[in-house]
Amino acid sequence: xxxxxxxxxxxxxxxxxxxxxxxxxxxxxxxxxxxxxxxxxxxxxxxxxxxxxxxxxxxxxxxxxxxxxxxxxxxxxxxxxxxxxxxxxxxxxxxxxxxxxxxxxxxxxxxxxxxxxxxxxxxxxxxxxxxxxxxxxxxxxxxxxxxxxxxxxxxxxxxxxxxxxxxxxxxxxxxxxxxxxxxxxxxxxxxxxxxxxxxxxxxxxxxxxxxxxxxxxxxxxxxxxxxx
Amino acid sequence: xxxxxxxxxxxxxxxxxxxxxxxxxxxxxxxxxxxxxxxxxxxxxxxxxxxxxxxxxxxxxxxxxxxxxxxxxxxxxxxxxxxxxxxxxxxxxxxxxxxxxxxxxxxxxxxxxxxxxxxxxxxxxxxxxxxxxxxxxxxxxxxxxxxxxxxxxxxxxxxxxxxxxxxxxxxxxxxxxxxxxxxxxxxxxxxxxxxxxxxxxxxxxxxxxxxxxxxxxxxxxxxxxxxx
DNA sequence: TTATATCACATGATATATCAGATTGCAAGC
DNA sequence: GCTTGCAATCTGATATATCATGTGATATAA
Numbered sequence: 001x002x003x004x005x006x007x008x009x010x011x012x013x014x015x016x017x018x019x020x021x022x023x024x025x026x027x028x029x030x031x032x033x034x035x036x037x038x039x040x041x042x043x044x045x046x047x048x049x050x051x052x053x054x055x056x057x058x059x060x061x062x063x064x065x066x067x068x069x070x071x072x073x074x075x076x077x078x079x080x081x082x083x084x085x086x087x088x089x090x091x092x093x094x095x096x097x098x099x100x101x102x103x104x105x106x107x108x109x110x111x112x113x114x115x116x117x118x119x120x121x122x123x124x125x126x127x128x129x130x131x132x133x134x135x136x137x138x139x140x141x142x143x144x145x146x147x148x149x150x151x152x153x154x155x156x157x158x159x160x161x162x163x164x165x166x167x168x169x170x171x172x173x174x175x176x177x178x179x180x181x182x183x184x185x186x187x188x189x190x191x192x193x194x195x196x197x198x199x200x201x202x203x204x205x206x207x208x209x210x211x212x213x214x215x216x217x218x219x220x221x222x223x224x225x226x227x228x
Numbered sequence: 229x230x231x232x233x234x235x236x237x238x239x240x241x242x243x244x245x246x247x248x249x250x251x252x253x254x255x256x257x258x259x260x261x262x263x264x265x266x267x268x269x270x271x272x273x274x275x276x277x278x279x280x281x282x283x284x285x286x287x288x289x290x291x292x293x294x295x296x297x298x299x300x301x302x303x304x305x306x307x308x309x310x311x312x313x314x315x316x317x318x319x320x321x322x323x324x325x326x327x328x329x330x331x332x333x334x335x336x337x338x339x340x341x342x343x344x345x346x347x348x349x350x351x352x353x354x355x356x357x358x359x360x361x362x363x364x365x366x367x368x369x370x371x372x373x374x375x376x377x378x379x380x381x382x383x384x385x386x387x388x389x390x391x392x393x394x395x396x397x398x399x400x401x402x403x404x405x406x407x408x409x410x411x412x413x414x415x416x417x418x419x420x421x422x423x424x425x426x427x428x429x430x431x432x433x434x435x436x437x438x439x440x441x442x443x444x445x446x447x448x449x450x451x452x453x454x455x456x
Numbered sequence: 457t458t459a460t461a462t463c464a465c466a467t468g469a470t471a472t473a474t475c476a477g478a479t480t481g482c483a484a485g486c
Numbered sequence: 487g488c489t490t491g492c493a494a495t496c497t498g499a500t501a502t503a504t505c506a507t508g509t510g511a512t513a514t515a516a
Contacts, residue, residue: 008477009294009499035468045501050468054279058286066237067468067507082375089376093317147310148317151379236507237469263498273471278498295477295498 011051014042018052022061022072023160024126029074033062060158080162080210084203087155088196091136094152095179095195097143099188106142110135110180114173128169129160135176139183139195165209166202175201239279242270246280250289250300251388252354261290261298288386308390308438312431315383316424319364322380323407323423325371327416334370338363338408342401356397357388363404367411367423393437394430403429 006012018038021027033053035046042049053070056062063073075083098106113135118124133156140152156163168175175198182191235241246266249255261281263274270277281298284290291301303311326334341363346352361384368380384391396403403426410419 006292006294011499034466046468047500047502051278051282051499054282055286058283064468065508068509069467079375082373085373086375086379089317089321145310145313147307147314151314239469274498275470275472279469292498293478296479297497 009048010042010044011048011055014038014044014048015052015055017042019056019059019061019157022056023157025161025164027072029072031072033070033072035070059154075162077207077210080207081203083155083159084199084206087152087159088199088203090148090152090155091140091199092192092196094140094143094145094148095183095191096188097145097148098139099183099186099191101144102142102183102186106138107180107184110138110176110183113138114176117169117173120167120169124169125164125167128172129163132156132163132168132172133160139179142183162206162210163202165213166205167209168202168205237276238270238272239276239283242266242272242276243280243283245270247284247287247289247385250284251385253389253392255300257300257302259300261300263298287382303390305435305438308435309431311383311387312427312434315380315387316427316431318376318380318383319368319427320420320424322368322371322373322376323411323419324416325373325376326367327411327414327419329372330370330411330414334366335408335412338366338404338411341366342404345397345401348395348397352397353392353395356400357391360384360391360396360400361388367407370411390434390438391430393441394433395437396430396433 018027018033027033035049035053038049038053039046053062053064057064057070060073063071065071113131115127115131118127133153136156137149137153140149143149175194178194179191179198182194246255246261255261263277263281266277266281267274281290281292285292285298288301291299293299341359343355343359346355361381364384365377365381368377371377403422406422407419407426410422
């Protein structure tokens with residue numbers, strides 16, 4: 001997304017709000033998104049709504065059936081596995097690079113990401129998920145590669161609705177502390193190992209949870225697009 | 229980009245044509261893209277032109293200055309370096325995974341990508357660049373990770389206008405043969421090394437060429453967006 | 457009762473007009 | 487001569503109307 005000051009446009013405000021509601025699971029996968037309803041909800045015409053939906057479709061959060069409808073994208077189990085694997089590829093590379101060049105300021109920032117465990121309610125889990133995203137993006141930023149940072153951020157956005165399923169509120173600070181320790185030691189191998197451990201644990205938990213709680217709704221290995 | 233049968237829409241046809249002209253360098257970085265002119269050129273109203281430009285901006289090929297103009301995105305030297313580094317991250321991971329699971333059919337396909345060296349003219353270089361993209365996407369596909377495959381494809385699209393600068397028409401088949409040999413041996417370490425060698429050689433050549441031929445036009449380490 | 461054809465409606469896609477902000481050029485003041 | 491302010495123009499952003507396609511419902515025939 002290459003734009004300057006796009007934040008001043010209505011389409012951007014709608015995009016952000018809608019994106020967040022999809023990511024946080026308030027609009028369920030497969031749900032139809034109706035442009036007339038959305039334009040009433042946001043108090044605009046359908047044009048910026050369409051623009052926002054176009055943007056979301058390019059992030060694969062929304063699927064366009066031309067001339068038929070817009071839908072919140074369903075994710076197959078295969079796609080989820082692919083995303084989690086891609087996450088490992090990107091974030092292990094990021095943390096290796098970060099270990100070699102991270103500054104004290106950046107390390108301090110990492111240590112202040114978490115506001116602590118406050119329970120297992122939905123509100124707390126929204127916060128933990130956001131803090132987790134911030135933590136990992138700060139590491140990617142410390143890699144010095146902005147393209148990599150943006151890729152990591154987008155990946156977290158796409159995975160956010162699944163990250164909540166982990167229920168890792170109690171353990172997150174511990175696993176992140178391991179990563180911070182390796183970064184402080186400027187040890188790329190150790191940092192990579194700590195990161196890969198976290199990511200694989202998370203992937204395993206997410207996949208288990210998804211299969212348990214939504215097994216019957218998943219298109220295992222198939223194409224899960226509306227209308228097909 | 230999550231859509232079904234989008235190819236039937238005018239916005240998609242415009243998107244593809246415009247995208248290609250940017251990638252092939254026919255619209256130079258920094259060039260203003262005027263919606264009225266484009267709508268006349270494509271014989272439509274400005275609406276699908278706007279849609280297409282929105283899509284291109286999300287791929288960072290176009291930069292939107294809200295209420296001011298659309299421009300072909302300029303890439304800073306830092307961004308180019310970051311992209312090339314991200315390419316190494318993604319493609320080395322892809323080739324490792326491919327080495328473990330590539331089929332004979334996929335290997336045959338790799339061996340038939342190249343139509344041979346035909347000279348140093350522009351037309352030939354367009355073809356080499358396209359063949360190079362296809363080669364690397366086939367490898368990513370052989371990794372079995374569709375998300376990774378798409379990421380590699382997008383990366384090649386963004387880098388296409390720089391890949392041409394390599395002038396690697398004569399050497400490409402040789403470097404690709406090394407990779408194919410390692411894949412045939414199902415040796416991930418060897419495959420990774422061959423891939424990293426190619427990517428680093430390419431990156432070095434591209435950066436040298438860019439600095440030589442366009443050094444004075446580059447915003448070294450700065451922000452190179454129109455109007456700033 | 458089932459299969460096929462037709463019609464009506466829903467909804468995205470597109471066209472056109474208007475609005476809103478940015479940019480440029482010119483004039484006045486210092 | 488330089489700077490600032492204002493007006494005009496440019497151009498993207500948005501609103502509204504119309505078009506085009508897909509889907510579901512209904513009617514008709516076998």
